[in-house]
Amino acid sequence: MRFGLLFCLVLLAPAALAEGLPDLGEASYVDLPPQMERRIGETIMRDVRLREPSYIDDVEVTAYLNALGARLSAATPETGQNFEFFVLRDATLNAFALPGGYIGVHSGLIQAAQSESELAGVLSHEIAHVTQKHLARMMGRQNQAQVAQWLAMAVAVLAARSNSDLSQAAMVTGAAAGVQTMLNYSRDFEREADRVGIQTLDRAGFDVRGMASFFERLQKFGRLYENNAPGYLRTHPLTTERISDIENRILQTQYRQVADSVDFQLVRAKLRATQGDAGEAAADFAAQLRERKFQSEIAARYGLAATQLRLRNFAAAQAQVDELRRLKTASPMVDNLAADVRKAAGDFDGALAIYREARARHSRNKALLYGQIDALLAAGQAQAALKTASEELQLTPSDAPLHGLQARSYAALGKRLQQHRAQAELYALQGQLVAAIQQLELAQKAGDGDFFEHSQVDARLRALRARHAEEVKQQLPM
Numbered sequence: 001m002r003f004g005l006l007f008c009l010v011l012l013a014p015a016a017l018a019e020g021l022p023d024l025g026e027a028s029y030v031d032l033p034p035q036m037e038r039r040i041g042e043t044i045m046r047d048v049r050l051r052e053p054s055y056i057d058d059v060e061v062t063a064y065l066n067a068l069g070a071r072l073s074a075a076t077p078e079t080g081q082n083f084e085f086f087v088l089r090d091a092t093l094n095a096f097a098l099p100g101g102y103i104g105v106h107s108g109l110i111q112a113a114q115s116e117s118e119l120a121g122v123l124s125h126e127i128a129h130v131t132q133k134h135l136a137r138m139m140g141r142q143n144q145a146q147v148a149q150w151l152a153m154a155v156a157v158l159a160a161r162s163n164s165d166l167s168q169a170a171m172v173t174g175a176a177a178g179v180q181t182m183l184n185y186s187r188d189f190e191r192e193a194d195r196v197g198i199q200t201l202d203r204a205g206f207d208v209r210g211m212a213s214f215f216e217r218l219q220k221f222g223r224l225y226e227n228n229a230p231g232y233l234r235t236h237p238l239t240t241e242r243i244s245d246i247e248n249r250i251l252q253t254q255y256r257q258v259a260d261s262v263d264f265q266l267v268r269a270k271l272r273a274t275q276g277d278a279g280e281a282a283a284d285f286a287a288q289l290r291e292r293k294f295q296s297e298i299a300a301r302y303g304l305a306a307t308q309l310r311l312r313n314f315a316a317a318q319a320q321v322d323e324l325r326r327l328k329t330a331s332p333m334v335d336n337l338a339a340d341v342r343k344a345a346g347d348f349d350g351a352l353a354i355y356r357e358a359r360a361r362h363s364r365n366k367a368l369l370y371g372q373i374d375a376l377l378a379a380g381q382a383q384a385a386l387k388t389a390s391e392e393l394q395l396t397p398s399d400a401p402l403h404g405l406q407a408r409s410y411a412a413l414g415k416r417l418q419q420h421r422a423q424a425e426l427y428a429l430q431g432q433l434v435a436a437i438q439q440l441e442l443a444q445k446a447g448d449g450d451f452f453e454h455s456q457v458d459a460r461l462r463a464l465r466a467r468h469a470e471e472v473k474q475q476l477p478m
């Protein structure tokens, strides 16, 4: 919850004022309405994606976590709640639920998990906080004085952001940190999240002991760190009582041996390979392979190939890719890495051959799709890149990166009106309406395009200006 509250305030304040703040008596408890919670969450996520430097914008890592999360949320009682999972590059062990079903996980936690069931255990616990409405109940249970304090801070946050004055922003962050403690879950909520989380874990077919083993290890870390306990323990107070509670519940479920998925191991290797010192990571993976001390040979070779690629040792990276081929791995992550190695070495035909073959097997895989279009552009085949991007956009019109790739394709073909129009769609999907409008204005002045393209741009510009005016109206309550 490092930035949770700070951003909550930004939206909560205008929304509450615009819609009429309910008259909360000193002791009245009103749960936060679900639509408002979702809007708060969406605004936070927009900021996270655009401004949080630790946000991991990696389609493979995100897709893996969301697939795991979807399997777990499908095993929870139906609440109509949507979930979105994302990863922050942070070595500390933490995970947290934001309002609206957005669940963030630190990369350090994914790497500290010794089995997929352990990671699933933490996600199940967070999903339970959401389905049991813990955040909404806590945010609703603030008295009027606290709500007023939130509003005052929200204004300060907005001012700090529009001035982009860092010292002011830092001051506000400090104030928010003081209020953050209000959002720590109570022991009752923790116990409920454990109970519901274990049920979810069991129903989804994972090893329920994963929850206890991970929490026990977190507690050991906690003792090790003393005053600087892992974030997870601060936001989810872990007591001996809680652990024995979890263990008792687990005794009531059936023992089950669950193998980790290949992608769990590959994602962990990718996170290790792409963070910190590349040389150190390469030495680490090489040692694992030399001493044959690894959980998964595929993951160790994948990690070594990815770090060698980062170090631009293309031959060494290719040697590991060849070994991976020999191990006959079916994961599209391996295909994508193999293509990346060819692309980085300047062998675009080789990369394109890999994408063609892999996409025939995994037609809905986004990393392969984006990689293929990027390789087509690198190979000077802009027309083919445009065709692929445009065809896929028919199927998934709200795919933001695909609009970005379409814009690059148009740029390569010298079609300026269409380039700015596609770029506008990317910005609009990211919630950057002002930037989107600017792109459409550039499209109008581009000096190319036919009558129909111009009228399309004009119509889109009118629609986005109206949407922007509506947002501004909602954000200026004072």
Ligand SMILES: [Zn+2]
Pocket (backbone or CB within 6 Å): 125, 129, 185, 190, 193, 235, 236
């Ligand atoms: Zn918790």
